[in-house]
Amino acid sequence: MTALGKFVVTLLILGLVGVGSYLWWERLAPAESIASAPAVVTGTDSPSPSVVTIDDAEFVAPLLACPILPPPGAYVAKDNTLDLELSEYAGYAGIIVANGGLEPSEDSVFFRKHGFKVRIKLSEEESWPALNAGRIAASATTVDVLTAYCRNFAVTAPVQIGFSRGADGLVVRKEIRRVNDLRGKTLVTAQFTEADFFIRYLTQEAGIAVHLLATPGDTPAPDKVNLLFAADAFAAGDLFLQDLKQGGNQLAGCVTWAPKTTEVVEASAGRAQLLTTNKNLLIIADILIVNRGFATDNPKLVAGLVDGTLEGNRRVRDQPAAHLDVIAKAFKWTREDAAAELAKVHLSNLPENLAFYAGTIDSAGSFSGIFSSALLAYGSLIDQPTDAEKYMAPAALQALQAAGAYAEQRIAIAPIRSGPGGALEGDPLLTKDIRFLFEPNSALLQLNNAENAKNLESIRRLLQVSPGSTILLRGHVDNALVDKFRQQGGEAFVRQMALKAMELSKNRANEIRSVLTTQLNVPAARLETIGRGWEEPSGTDAELNRRVEVQWFTVE
Numbered sequence: 001m002t003a004l005g006k007f008v009v010t011l012l013i014l015g016l017v018g019v020g021s022y023l024w025w026e027r028l029a030p031a032e033s034i035a036s037a038p039a040v041v042t043g044t045d046s047p048s049p050s051v052v053t054i055d056d057a058e059f060v061a062p063l064l065a066c067p068i069l070p071p072p073g074a075y076v077a078k079d080n081t082l083d084l085e086l087s088e089y090a091g092y093a094g095i096i097v098a099n100g101g102l103e104p105s106e107d108s109v110f111f112r113k114h115g116f117k118v119r120i121k122l123s124e125e126e127s128w129p130a131l132n133a134g135r136i137a138a139s140a141t142t143v144d145v146l147t148a149y150c151r152n153f154a155v156t157a158p159v160q161i162g163f164s165r166g167a168d169g170l171v172v173r174k175e176i177r178r179v180n181d182l183r184g185k186t187l188v189t190a191q192f193t194e195a196d197f198f199i200r201y202l203t204q205e206a207g208i209a210v211h212l213l214a215t216p217g218d219t220p221a222p223d224k225v226n227l228l229f230a231a232d233a234f235a236a237g238d239l240f241l242q243d244l245k246q247g248g249n250q251l252a253g254c255v256t257w258a259p260k261t262t263e264v265v266e267a268s269a270g271r272a273q274l275l276t277t278n279k280n281l282l283i284i285a286d287i288l289i290v291n292r293g294f295a296t297d298n299p300k301l302v303a304g305l306v307d308g309t310l311e312g313n314r315r316v317r318d319q320p321a322a323h324l325d326v327i328a329k330a331f332k333w334t335r336e337d338a339a340a341e342l343a344k345v346h347l348s349n350l351p352e353n354l355a356f357y358a359g360t361i362d363s364a365g366s367f368s369g370i371f372s373s374a375l376l377a378y379g380s381l382i383d384q385p386t387d388a389e390k391y392m393a394p395a396a397l398q399a400l401q402a403a404g405a406y407a408e409q410r411i412a413i414a415p416i417r418s419g420p421g422g423a424l425e426g427d428p429l430l431t432k433d434i435r436f437l438f439e440p441n442s443a444l445l446q447l448n449n450a451e452n453a454k455n456l457e458s459i460r461r462l463l464q465v466s467p468g469s470t471i472l473l474r475g476h477v478d479n480a481l482v483d484k485f486r487q488q489g490g491e492a493f494v495r496q497m498a499l500k501a502m503e504l505s506k507n508r509a510n511e512i513r514s515v516l517t518t519q520l521n522v523p524a525a526r527l528e529t530i531g532r533g534w535e536e537p538s539g540t541d542a543e544l545n546r547r548v549e550v551q552w553f554t555v556e
Contacts, residue, residue: 506531
């Protein structure tokens with residue numbers, strides 16, 4: 001996508017139910033339930049005879065179950081200093097600023113307000129074994145990673161650090177215009193990372209299953225998005241670029257994060273494009289995770305970590321320029337790089353944290369919502385599923401609220417616009433089919449139908465997790481009886497019935513809009529409707545032509 005990224009969801013509407021109920025222009029078909037997301041398919045097939053242009057040794061075999069971690073142990077602080085491990089990412093700038101850099105300091109927020117020091121180590125390697133075993137006190141990850149590690153992960157999550165806003169991205173070959181074009185093709189990413197979750201979320205919304213491959217020589221599933229895995233997300237980008245440069249065609253793209261996303265596009269000589277990022281799709285939520293044994297034994301120290309994180313976030317949000325030197329020094333960036341990377345994150349404040357944990361935030365994903373989405377996205381790979389409440393620990397946040405801390409702060413999550421927005425045009429990013437049930441011979445939704453309620457909620461969530469996005473509801477009806485109308489009354493009768501079909505299709509779209517605004521509190525300004533009658537059939541299947549096409553436009 002360029003100026004405007006677009007997500008398109010096509011909702012198939014079964015206009016009439018019950019034996020003997022007919023509209024003039026629609027033929028009845030039995031009501032069937034359409035699953036919201038296909039099950040994840042795992043495993044590999046026999047090698048393909050096609051020529052392999054990239055080295056199999058560069059890929060890692062997929063895990064088919066939750067990763068195993070060492071037995072849990074409680075971290076014990078030494079010299080009044082807590083060990084914290086982070087990666088090189090601007091989303092952690094608030095913690096760096098609160099600490100005054102990486103080294104323990106008595107000038108840090110943590111020491112001045114709470115009496116302890118923090119030692120920060122930067123590492124791109126996963127610290128989960130060390131964290132679980134109690135060799136470090138805390139680290140940072142994303143909510144979806146907690147889902148992937150199942151019951152093995154003995155940690156708590158006491159504070160949301162922020163949202164990634166464009167750091168994660170899907171880079172694909174130039175000819176690929178939407179996620180649906182990836183059906184039958186192969187991508188490379190790093191398993192059980194936010195990049196893995198990002199592509200699974202997109203394919204889940206598109207209604208396409210995922211198939212895992214062990215090597216590039218395995219035969220890809222023709223009706224699924226196939227995934228290969230590299231040692232890390234940067235290596236995934238390098239492998240895709242290698243395939244492009246060698247003239248191969250085994251990889252359709254990669255899912256990685258900045259700056260690798262930009263590097264791959266720039267080095268591809270015009271053969272690759274950044275299809276979409278999570279800039280305005282807030283499902284990658286960064287959280288602080290603390291060794292559970294340590295957290296249980298030291299609630300005051302955990303509260304200090306939470307307050308220090310929020311105070312650091314406040315300083316960076318309020319005066320980013322004043323702290324660029326500290327951030328740049330810690331990450332070995334220039335001031336310009338630090339400023340550019342900060343633009344790709346949203347550092348969360350106290351009210352945003354409280355809403356994130358309570359599930360009441362209306363402009364981004366919530367802890368439990370993202371956790372549940374990840375469970376669905378990973379499917380059968382999560383062989384020991386657990387619940388979000390196992391990790392959610394907002395007690396320190398609630399205590400700060402009760403004490404009146406950060407009382408001046410407000411929820412302020414807005415779309416990031418890289419260019420003029422608002423026009424509903426261009427290629428959609430993905431398409432998806434859902435079915436609504438209406439009252440017989442009318443455009444009234446069956447409001448007591450559980451499937452309808454679930455589908456309406458799914459539309460609301462699309463807008464919720466994507467600030468600035470809008471939805472266009474395009475109503476359609478079946479065109480199967482046009483020839484019969486022509487035989488009955490000629491072209492004049494066809495035109496007459498076409499007007500009735502146009503009216504019904506617009507009424508159906510308006511009905512969905514009305515329910516979304518009145519019952520689910522979706523702002524009317526974010527919904528538009530149009531009736532297309534039978535003018536735009538999706539094919540020859542009469543049932544599939546009775547639909548409302550929901551086009552989701554996200555700011556990009």
